[in-house]
Amino acid sequence: MHTVDIIVPCYNEEEGLSMFYDETSKVVNTIPNYSFRYIFIDDGSKDNTYKKILELAKAHNDVKYVSFSRNFGKEAGMYAGLTYSTADYVIIMDADLQHPPALIPHMIKGIEEGYDCVAARRTNRKGEAPVRSLFSRSFYKLSNKMTDINLVHGAVDYRIMSRQMVDAVLKLSEVQRFSKGIFEWVGFKTKWLPYENVERTVGTTKWSFWGLFKYAIDGITAFSVTPLRIVTCCGFTISLGAFIYIIITIIQTLAFGIDVPGYVTTLSAVLFLGGIIEFSIGVLGEYIGHIYIESKNRPIFITKDTNLYMKGNNDRNE
Ligand code: UDP
Ligand code: MG
Numbered sequence: 598m599h600t601v602d603i604i605v606p607c608y609n610e611e612e613g614l615s616m617f618y619d620e621t622s623k624v625v626n627t628i629p630n631y632s633f634r635y636i637f638i639d640d641g642s643k644d645n646t647y648k649k650i651l652e653l654a655k656a657h658n659d660v661k662y663v664s665f666s667r668n669f670g671k672e673a674g675m676y677a678g679l680t681y682s683t684a685d686y687v688i689i690m691d692a693d694l695q696h697p698p699a700l701i702p703h704m705i706k707g708i709e710e711g712y713d714c715v716a717a718r719r720t721n722r723k724g725e726a727p728v729r730s731l732f733s734r735s736f737y738k739l740s741n742k743m744t745d746i747n748l749v750h751g752a753v754d755y756r757i758m759s760r761q762m763v764d765a766v767l768k769l770s771e772v773q774r775f776s777k778g779i780f781e782w783v784g785f786k787t788k789w790l791p792y793e794n795v796e797r798t799v800g801t802t803k804w805s806f807w808g809l810f811k812y813a814i815d816g817i818t819a820f821s822v823t824p825l826r827i828v829t830c831c832g833f834t835i836s837l838g839a840f841i842y843i844i845i846t847i848i849q850t851l852a853f854g855i856d857v858p859g860y861v862t863t864l865s866a867v868l869f870l871g872g873i874i875e876f877s878i879g880v881l882g883e884y885i886g887h888i889y890i891e892s893k894n895r896p897i898f899i900t901k902d903t904n905l906y907m908k909g910n911n912d913r914n915e
Pocket of ligand 1: 605640670691692693804
């Protein structure tokens with residue numbers, strides 16, 4: 598019998614949780630030779646998610662939970678789930694049923710075919726604002742150009758991983774986590790399962806546009822120093838241009854006498870360079886900010902309550 602932990606990060610998901618449990622259990626209970634258990638991560642929800650999870654845990658033996666002291670974000674939720682998991686395989690999936698449980702048997706099949714990881718990939722973005730899809734597509738293009746890792750377009754966090762891969766992911770213990778990149782970075786053989794996007798039926802998305810934008814910047818800066826190189830190249834090109842301009846001006850002055858300098862030219866040069874300098878400081882600042890936060894070495898999450906031990910197979914309740 599192989600064991601599988603299903604990690605479900607939840608933030609304000611009270612409405613959908615029991616439906617999630619029922620729908621997913623219907624699917625996993627039909628899979629022979631694998632025993633499943635859920636690890637719900639209550640990410641400091643402001644609604645009754647925690648209470649709902651406790652109810653589920655009371656009613657079902659296969660429901661485990663970890664409740665955070667506050668909202669730490671989905672990335673922290675996934676990391677906590679992986680930290681607490683002890684099973685041979687780990688599935689990460691959203692609580693809102695946007696990750697169809699029907700894919701789980703296919704994921705198991707992929708594992709049996711010898712893959713270390715089977716991950717879901719959205720083939721369309723139905724129900725999403727067009728501008729959000731546009732930005733998302735541009736992000737993938739930009740990120741794949743700038744970083745060494747290749748992010749797969751439409752890849753979501755819904756996946757099954759072998760214990761070996763989970764342990765590798767856990768070794769990357771950075772506080773500012775960008776899991777999509779981390780999963781690629783650790784390597785291992787991944788099979789992609791395409792699926793049609795499912796719209797959320799209950800609750801609302803937790804992502805704001807600004808939140809996604811910050812996530813995208815973090816994603817790129819976490820895996821590449823290309824932006825710093827671009828700044829260096831810009832500086833070099835501008836200096837070269839300025840040097841050529843100075844030579845031309847000196848020759849002109851020597852040959853034709855002193856020209857009255859143009860007010861507009863001076864002002865545009867100052868403003869343009871000012872802009873570039875501010876931008877460069879901003880790019881540097883992004884990296885320094887990352888170093889600053891990482892150097893504090895704070896925990897990724899803080900557990901307030903759980904029915905699991907951090908390491909080991911036993912449940913506190915048994
Ligand atoms: N989530 C979380 N912490 C947060 C935000 C979201 O654990 O701070 C969970 C959320 O409950 C859901 C999953 O992450 O299970 C995906 O969130 P959401 O559905 O809002 O994202 P989307 O599907 O719109 O990308
Ligand atoms: Mg969702």
